Amino acid sequence: MTTPVCPFVKAARPDDNGSAKKSTVGGSETTRKDSGDTATVSPKCPFGYDSNNFKLGPLSCMICQALLFDCTKCIPCSHLFCKVCISRFKDCPLCGADIEKLEADSNLQSMVDRFIEGHARIKRAHVGLNGEGEQVSNDDKKVIYEDVSLDRGAFLVQQAMRAFRAQNIESAKSRLIMCAEDIRDQLEKMGNTSELCSQLGAVLGMLGDCCRAMGDAAAAINYFEESVEFLTKLPADDLEITHTLSVSLNKIGDLKYYDGDLQASRSYYFRSLGVRRDVIKNHPGVASQILDVAVSLAKVADVDRTLGKEDVAVDGFQEGIKLLESLTLKSEEAGLEPRRLSVLAFLKSQLEEKQPEATASSVSS
Template sequence: MNMTPVCPFVKAARPDDNNASKKLGENSMKHQVDSESKVKKEANDSASASPKCPFGYDSQSFKIGPLSCTVCQALLFDTSKCVPCSHVFCKACISRFKDCPLCGADIVKIEPDANLQGVVDRFIEGHARIKRSVSSDNGEEAAESKQVIYEDVSLERGSFLVQQAMRAFRAQNLESAKSRLNLCAEDIRDQLEKVGNTSDLCSQLGAVLGMLGDCCRAMGDASSAVSYFEESVQFLTKLPKDDMEITHTLSVSLNKIGDLKYYDGDLQAARSYYFKSLDVRRDVVKQNSNVPSQVLDVAVSLAKVADVDRNIGEEKLATDGFQEAIDLLESLTLKSEASGLEHRRQSVLDFLRSQLPDKQEQAEATV
């Protein structure tokens, strides 16, 4: 399955529900995220410094070459050394090769490199921890006594960890991706305890939990995947439903559980989760009827429910659901500059129309 991971810390066009397929299942890391959690820098006091990595990393560059795996392009995980050439890679990455990807030497054996892994672990631990000075308005006297503290900048660190996780995920280094996402989730939980349930942090945690679910699903651990998705749902359900980022994350998690139930053959359970997602999305459209992406989300949810209805023998319900989704998208007016959204709308419409019998077949059926 082709999976397109998207960082929940960066606002982007929604990837989930993007491609209509027979089952319209959202691709694994297209989770919650698409227009997913925006990066909003919290207002810092006048003494705050811009978050910077002490090792030179920033969001626009990739400066950790010695600590990265040339196969997955992410930070080394379970660092292993080829013998005899001594080139290092993630264990999961190098285990797929018989010759060294860097120099072409035959790999006689693979040995763990605990020392380098220790450096990588310290790099992760130190990332985004910066010196901050506590300022005061009391002039020189205060300047002499001002304190220097260390503080973790969670958004910068979180974005970094998710970036590394997505690189590893794309390369099928799933244990590495899962490890980085778990660290990210721990960081967000710590921040939630400190500052409370802000919409950004809540949406980010829901997204990361969903991405952890995607990792488990890709690893064949459906049970753990469902647990992560359900945790995401339970967490987000407690929050106010007036934030579109949170409701979108919630609806995608519900669909993810529905997908797993669908593939497991439990169609009634799948329909239940798809319908809950549909309800969430319909409520959002009631309050935001002028947001085309939300209307598209509703159409996709209608298609998911209709697809299950057809598979359980409820053909009329299925036809009505597909038709409702078609009517919704045909009445949707998009601005000329929204070409990407128009492409999605047309793609979903093509799928929906393919699910309805043509008029000739309908006429023959009534004879």
């Protein structure tokens, strides 16, 4: 089972070892070059907040635990929440007071927006110690903060995920759009690097999920298709990237399926199956990837059956069953067993009798 890697986590690369030495200063990682007149440190917010510290106090909503969006005040208690979050309540969740009415707080929302815009965007002079241990500013040696797109991106994605889990979809979408714009700016400057394309592909997929949750299938498909476009530019041997790519293809297939476009649905499902088959050819022992192939087989076979290709559908269901029944999970992969049993039960039910209410588009991608 592969360990998911967030595309916004900047992992150390082998070639970093010879070019820089890393040390920990004040709880944050500092990278100092062995020579030259500059030192480079990780980007930091002037208020002390960064991608690993989300204690945002008055700038966050106590319901969704994300940054305030459409900041709204309860009257008469004056407690503040996101508009979508507090609209579900008749009493204040903090103090229990009856909510007589809700008022927008544009001043605080403006402060939140400024905080996001300025997050981690700062440069300052290097401060060192003199012979007596006193802090002195060395104007000749500047500290230039690294590109902030990763840190800011991780920050925005974290806030979006919190909002999405709390069903504050507009807030999640807003943060993800900002993140995508940041990455696009970096793509224009640096070109289509694997790291940036991976980030953008992931964010576009999340935006597709937001639009799907809001019932905007057309916008969701556009985001998923753009996600696919960027992810196909990346190395095909990266398991996390290929998984995300295949999921995006399946989600487009699901939306086409529900829209009644079965031929288009099958085309996307089949593309996803192809991506997943290639993965297990190169990584035959990865249980999670074998499960992915079985799911894709179920999706393609389900559409084939609906299109009247019963023999082809049965072959697909049987191939999926054979894969899962022969799959032996290692102790560290025990968490996959419930999913294996669920997909296996679905495949077997399709062989026993056709069940229109249980379509493969409902199987986890």
